[in-house]
Amino acid sequence: MLDMQLPWWEFVLRAAVVYLFLLVLVRLSGKRTIGQFTPFDLIVVVLLSESVSNALGGGDDSVIGGLISASTLIVLNLGLAWLTSRSKSAEQAVEGSAVLLGRDGKVFDTVLERERVSRDDFDEALREHDCTLQDMGRAFLETDGQISILKRRSQPAPNAS
Numbered sequence: 001m002l003d004m005q006l007p008w009w010e011f012v013l014r015a016a017v018v019y020l021f022l023l024v025l026v027r028l029s030g031k032r033t034i035g036q037f038t039p040f041d042l043i044v045v046v047l048l049s050e051s052v053s054n055a056l057g058g059g060d061d062s063v064i065g066g067l068i069s070a071s072t073l074i075v076l077n078l079g080l081a082w083l084t085s086r087s088k089s090a091e092q093a094v095e096g097s098a099v100l101l102g103r104d105g106k107v108f109d110t111v112l113e114r115e116r117v118s119r120d121d122f123d124e125a126l127r128e129h130d131c132t133l134q135d136m137g138r139a140f141l142e143t144d145g146q147i148s149i150l151k152r153r154s155q156p157a158p159n160a161s
Contacts, residue, residue: 005060008068015072018052023080027094030116095143102139104152115141125149 004011052064084091099115101122102108112122125147126133137152 001063004062004065006065007059010055010058011060011065012072014056014058015069016076018055019073019076022052023094026098027096045056062147076147081157098140098142099143100138101147104138105134105136107133107139117141117147121146 041091057065077080080094099111100108100119101111101115106118107119107122109119112119124137126136126149129149131149131151135151136149138150140150142146142148
């Protein structure tokens with residue numbers, strides 16, 4: 001149970017490689033994958049964890065090996081959070097930036113397609129923000145996968161003199 005079959009540093013290396021590989025895959029999969037899980041997305045996450053579990057342990061079933069791998073993943077995650085909070089370029093590389101989905105009542109369908117946002121999801125965001133398409137000033141796909149809607153500024157009524 002406590003006897004490791006691999007050297008400690010191999011657990012660290014394996015965890016780092018798997019972490020970085022999955023980080024790149026998640027980043028490439030797009031913002032909506034992160035923001036709103038469908039049942040299919042949940043299945044992919046569960047299968048991903050199962051598929052990389054052997055890569056993390058390398059055939060070692062020891063408790064200590066698992067703790068080393070888990071600790072490495074936590075430290076890497078904390079390190080990445082620290083780095084992205086202090087470096088705009090690192091934050092941009094890891095998290096991306098908000099994407100304009102529409103402006104002044106016009107929806108950019110090609111951007112919706114590129115970002116894999118369905119029109120139904122967009123319309124739902126309008127409803128959640130109590131906004132009609134005509135009242136929409138700007139709509140953004142945020143880095144966390146949520147859609148933000150900014151209403152148009154109301155124009156002051158002209159003076160009736």
